[in-house]
Amino acid sequence: MPEDTTARHKEYWRRNIRYVGMLLAVWFLVSFGFGILLVEPLNSVNLPGTAYPLGFWFAQQGAIYVFVVLIFVYVKLMNGLDQEFGVSEEDGA
Amino acid sequence: MTAQQWTLALVVASFALYIGIAIRSRASTTKEFYVAGTGVSPLANGMATAADWMSAASFLGMAGLISFMGYDGSVYLMGWTGGYVLLALLLAPYLRKFGAFTVPDFVGDRYYSQTARIVAVVCAIFISFTYVAGQMRGVGIVFGRFLEVDIDVGVYIGMAVVFFYAVLGGMKGITYTQVAQYCVLIFAYLVPAIFLSIMVTGNPIPQLGLGGVDLASGMPLLERLNGLNTELGFTEYTSGTKSMLDVFFITTALMVGTAGLPHVIIRFYTVPRVRDARVSVGWALVFIALLYTTAPAIAVFARTNLINSISETPYSEVPEWFTTWEDTGLLRFEDLNGDGRIQFVGPNSPMENELTVDNDIIVLANPEIAELPNWVIGLVAAGGLAAALSTAAGLLLVVSSAVSHDLLKRSLMPEISERGELLAARFAAAAAVLFAGYLGTHPPGYVAQVVAFAFGLAASSFFPIIILGIFSKRTTREGAIVGMISGIALTGAYIVWFTLMHPELSNADNWWFGISPQGIGTVGMLLNFAVTMTVSRFTPEPPEHVQRMVDSIRVPRSVA
Numbered sequence: 001m002p003e004d005t006t007a008r009h010k011e012y013w014r015r016n017i018r019y020v021g022m023l024l025a026v027w028f029l030v031s032f033g034f035g036i037l038l039v040e041p042l043n044s045v046n047l048p049g050t051a052y053p054l055g056f057w058f059a060q061q062g063a064i065y066v067f068v069v070l071i072f073v074y075v076k077l078m079n080g081l082d083q084e085f086g087v088s089e090e091d092g093a
Numbered sequence: 094m095t096a097q098q099w100t101l102a103l104v105v106a107s108f109a110l111y112i113g114i115a116i117r118s119r120a121s122t123t124k125e126f127y128v129a130g131t132g133v134s135p136l137a138n139g140m141a142t143a144a145d146w147m148s149a150a151s152f153l154g155m156a157g158l159i160s161f162m163g164y165d166g167s168v169y170l171m172g173w174t175g176g177y178v179l180l181a182l183l184l185a186p187y188l189r190k191f192g193a194f195t196v197p198d199f200v201g202d203r204y205y206s207q208t209a210r211i212v213a214v215v216c217a218i219f220i221s222f223t224y225v226a227g228q229m230r231g232v233g234i235v236f237g238r239f240l241e242v243d244i245d246v247g248v249y250i251g252m253a254v255v256f257f258y259a260v261l262g263g264m265k266g267i268t269y270t271q272v273a274q275y276c277v278l279i280f281a282y283l284v285p286a287i288f289l290s291i292m293v294t295g296n297p298i299p300q301l302g303l304g305g306v307d308l309a310s311g312m313p314l315l316e317r318l319n320g321l322n323t324e325l326g327f328t329e330y331t332s333g334t335k336s337m338l339d340v341f342f343i344t345t346a347l348m349v350g351t352a353g354l355p356h357v358i359i360r361f362y363t364v365p366r367v368r369d370a371r372v373s374v375g376w377a378l379v380f381i382a383l384l385y386t387t388a389p390a391i392a393v394f395a396r397t398n399l400i401n402s403i404s405e406t407p408y409s410e411v412p413e414w415f416t417t418w419e420d421t422g423l424l425r426f427e428d429l430n431g432d433g434r435i436q437f438v439g440p441n442s443p444m445e446n447e448l449t450v451d452n453d454i455i456v457l458a459n460p461e462i463a464e465l466p467n468w469v470i471g472l473v474a475a476g477g478l479a480a481a482l483s484t485a486a487g488l489l490l491v492v493s494s495a496v497s498h499d500l501l502k503r504s505l506m507p508e509i510s511e512r513g514e515l516l517a518a519r520f521a522a523a524a525a526v527l528f529a530g531y532l533g534t535h536p537p538g539y540v541a542q543v544v545a546f547a548f549g550l551a552a553s554s555f556f557p558i559i560i561l562g563i564f565s566k567r568t569t570r571e572g573a574i575v576g577m578i579s580g581i582a583l584t585g586a587y588i589v590w591f592t593l594m595h596p597e598l599s600n601a602d603n604w605w606f607g608i609s610p611q612g613i614g615t616v617g618m619l620l621n622f623a624v625t626m627t628v629s630r631f632t633p634e635p636p637e638h639v640q641r642m643v644d645s646i647r648v649p650r651s652v653a
Contacts, residue, residue, distance in 0.1 A: 009644065016647075023182060036167075036344065037337065040332075050301075051305060051315055052303070053315065053331050056167075057304065063170075064386055072375050074182055079368060082649055087649050089366045089367060
């Protein structure tokens with residue numbers, strides 16, 4: 001059993017790293033990407049339906065909203081992963 | 094009721110609330126004192142974290158700063174929120190599983206070294222004290238402006254209140270007062286913002302109003318402000334003046350610094366389970382985002398209002414608030430060309446600027462500029478105090494637990510009893526409050542630079558070694574110690590050189606690659622990562638029990 005558990009934990013950790021990597025890619029894209037590196041080209045259009053230049057919107061509003069969503073997506077993914085691998089804290093102490 | 098009576102009433106009422114909560118939540122064990130008995134619900138912890146995090150600078154200073162910096166102000170907005178993503182994904186759940194009381198606790202155990210623990214204690218205390226000085230000062234200033242008491246007296250009153258709930262209740266008392274303080278501060282921030290948004294754009298939601306239409310001119314608001322800025326010789330509001338590289342580095346330093354601040358990290362020790370720690374960071378960011386997405390809207394409303402109401406206005410016809418704030422020294426007018434009118438112009442204008450506006454005034458004077466009722470003015474004062482006191486208390490707890498837990502219990506006097514440690518914690522908290530009060534009444538002349546220092550230090554010391562401690566089992570104590578010291582040394586030397594020793598040289602021509610002292614923490618962090626990983630490769634791998642510990646913190650619950 002211990003061998004088996006170790007292998008399961010390794011797989012759990014690998015999946016966790018993959019989730020974190022994906023989410024951090026989005027984190028980087030909306031802040032450093034859209035809000036800083038690409039801010040000028042994006043500013044030539046407005047956020048649809050508003051008078052916000054798009055790059056400026058990402059830098060001062062949009063990135064923050066995306067950050068919030070990212071954390072809740074992570075929570076959902078990880079709770080699912082905990083269940084799948086039988087390491088959820090809901091099943092007992 | 095006058096504004097001053099309202100202020101007094103609201104401040105006294107809010108203080109009574111905080112003290113009442115403190116009496117109800119006294120700590121009777123060290124676990125309660127350090128981590129509130131790990132019984133805080135994720136939602137309550139999210140609110141407490143938000144209050145812990147948002148300081149006098151966020152509440153009073155940030156909107157003003159953005160108002161004058163325009164797009165460049167984005168570094169604070171993204172930097173001070175993006176760090177929470179790092180905290181949620183890379184730190185909080187694992188540190189909660191580790192289940193320690195302090196940050197040096199983790200560093201000392203993971204790196205099986207008393208030296209590492211002591212280096213961490215010194216960093217934690219230094220970061221917290223540099224930060225707390227500004228908070229106490231903020232308390233004094235709010236008292237001074239709104240209640241016309243001496244700034245020092247204001248600091249003493251603030252100290253007395255913090256003393257009461259930090260010494261008595263420890264983390265438990267602090268947590269529940271912070272929940273109340275969050276409610277006070279967010280209400281106080283949003284009410285004037287909503288009034289202003291309706292006034293300027295007709296939309297009651299400031300976040301939408303910012304992207305809306307300026308009622309006075311019928312033009313899109315941001316376009317209107319860009320026009321006004323250009324006309325007056327400032328840079329367009331939605332473009333910046335900082336180099337892209339510097340914006341990139343400052344944003345990174347603030348994000349990483351946020352995730353490495355000990356008073357923020359320890360908040361996630363207080364929830365019952367790993368899954369609670371994850372979602373709690375999410376709640377914290379929701380509560381923080383409420384203020385942080387409102388601030389840029391206030392910045393634009395206030396700037397448009399300011400320009401519209403005073404630019405080229407004859408000095409003899411200025412509104413009443415102008416004179417009131419002139420008396421405080423936050424607003425200064427000097428009629429350089431003697432035409433009797435106020436020229437508020439930027440560096441690209443052929444005329445000379447005659448008006449100096451302090452950043453803090455944007456939030457403080459908003460209710461008066463917008464002619465809001467007197468109770469709103471009192472509310473803003475109570476909100477500013479809540480923001481400053483909640484942050485101060487969180488920082489002081491870090492100092493007290495670093496002394497009583499890490500220094501006494503874990504290093505010098507391992508035999509100390511539970512009661513003895515609790516007593517030591519209370520004494521340390523009391524001493525920290527007194528020292529913070531001293532800093533508040535005798536502020537170093539460079540508070541703002543010193544706060545940048547706290548972020549740079551947190552970014553270049555704690556963040557890399559905590560991350561590596563979790564994500565790389567091969568990281569050794571030698572690597573961590575050398576890495577922390579080289580990160581801090583580089584960051585510290587750069588900041589001290591440019592802000593304390595040679596402020597006259599501090600400009601883009603002399604900075605390395607144009608990276609300002611605010612952004613140097615990013616370089617320190619990268620250096621720390623590189624040094625720690627390299628040294629770890631050439632030193633003996635960590636002992637078996639440490640590797641097992643790393644395995645166990647990676648999984649919420651081990652299967653039997």
